[in-house]
Every structure is written in C-alpha cells, then in structure tokens.
Amino acid sequence: MPTDSPLPRLAVACSPLGDARAARELASELSLPFLGKVHPRDIREYPVLLFSDENGLGLQVTGKGAPGPVRAEFVTGKAGYRREHGGGTGQLIAKAVGLQKTRQPLHVLDATAGLGQDAFVLASLGCRVTLFERSPVIHALLSDGLARAALNQQSAPVVARMTLRPGSSIDWLKEAGEGAADVIYLDPMFPHRDKSALVKKEMQVFRTVVGEDSDSEDLLSAALAVATYRVVVKRPRKAEPVSGPEPTTRIEGKSSRYDVYSIKALPTSPA
Secondary structure, three states: OOOOOOOOOEEEEEOOOOOHHHHHHHHHHHOOOEEEEOOHHHOOOOOEEEEEEOOEEEEEEOOOOOOOOEOOOOOOHHHHHHHHHOOHHHOHHHHHHOOOOOOOOOEEEEOOOOOOHHHHHHHHOOOEEEEEOOOHHHHHHHHHHHHHHOOOOOOHHHHOOEEEEOOOHHHHHHHHOOOOEEEEEEOOOOOOOOOOHHHHHHHHHHHHHHOOOOOHHHHHHHHHHHEEEEEEEEEEOOOOOOOOOOOOEEEEOOOEEEEEEEOOOOOOOOO
C-alpha cells in the first residue's frame, strides 16, 4: 500500500523460541536489518519489529509497556470464533457480496487483503477468494497466518479456498480483463479517528507500517471495469464514498458500511 507519510524504521527479530532461520531469510527478502534473538521491550532504535516467536510472525511495537504483537490469525481469536459461531450468510459482508442471492459458488477477489479477516469469513462461507496485499510487510504476516491455519484441521478446508498473490491488485486488474472475478472486494486504508481498543492496538500498529491508500479511486475504477457481478467497498459508517460512481446500495452496520456497486444480477442457480 502507498503511504502519505514516512514509514517507521523497521527491523526483523525473533524470540528464543522463534524461527531464527526463517526470520533471517525474511529480513534479507525485505531488505531489512536482522537483529537476531531479542526482547522487544529492550529495543530502542526501532519502533516496530517483524517478530517471530513460538506463535508465528507478528508486528510488534518495541519498548516497555507495548501491546502484544499483531498477527494474521485464523485459528483462534475472532476469526476462529466467527468460523465456529458466525452468522452465516446473514453477516453484513455476506449480504454485501450477495451470498443470500445466489447458490453458485463465487470467486471473490479481495484487492486490499490486509490481515485477511474478511477474506477468511467469505472463504468460510464457500467462496473461492484471491487475496492481494501489496505491502511486503503485511503480505509476510498474512502468508505466515495462512500457513499456520493450513496446519489446523478445522481451518485448513477454509484456507484451501484462499490464494494469496503478491504485488499490486490495481496492476493485476488492469491486465486481467473482464470476468477477472465474480465480486471484487475493497477495504482501502482511510484516516480513522475511532478511539476503540482495536484501533489503539491493531490498527495503530498497522497504520504505522502501511500508511493510507491514496489511490482508492483508481482501484475502484479498475475493479468496476472487470468484475462480473458487483464491487463492494467497505467504509467507516459515516465516511464519504470513494470518488466515482454512486453506489447502487449501502449496507450499514454499527461502525462500518458496505457500498455495493452492482454490475449485473447474480445467478440464482448453481453453475
């Protein structure tokens, strides 16, 4: 993702129980310093680490009193709970994508995957999901999370329907042509003033690395040119829509909403 402000200094490190070899290879791949085995609370020269420990790869703020790492997690936590107890096609994102309107399995392209939570929900509901995440750091987190989830008996069938691709989704969409995906899903990074605990921990750390998306208008335009049935854009509930055509409909939740751009009716019968 592009950023409108300078990125923080970032390094790769691991705990005594982390995978030092994989961490070193990742540092080389991303052209980042490798600090070896450290305690994040003792690090002063880097505000954020890509940190490998016994639970996988995380984005860890350094210094005393820092919150725990941010990970792409699909087995436990919120993703695991939603997999086991989620609202099925009654969930807002499922309604926005159109899963209540069709019995045909859909190919959804998540063009701004982030930590993959929304993509995992859609895959758990039977969609085949292609994920793009252009921030190399977040892509590494997501790749690690998917790999760990593939080893879990409950989440493995869901992850099998998820394919992570490298690079920019805009570049891919511009070359893909019509029919690139049934539904294209966008969740661009926008300025956010929510004071919730989630923002204080996960989103603040996330934003320090990826910044804000400055090309969401171009992304929407590229998506509308190639999606078969609809494009869905997730937005803060009270935010302005992305510049461009007016959404066909909006589906609102307590803090977020989904702007739906319909192209043609979804098929009502299985393929």
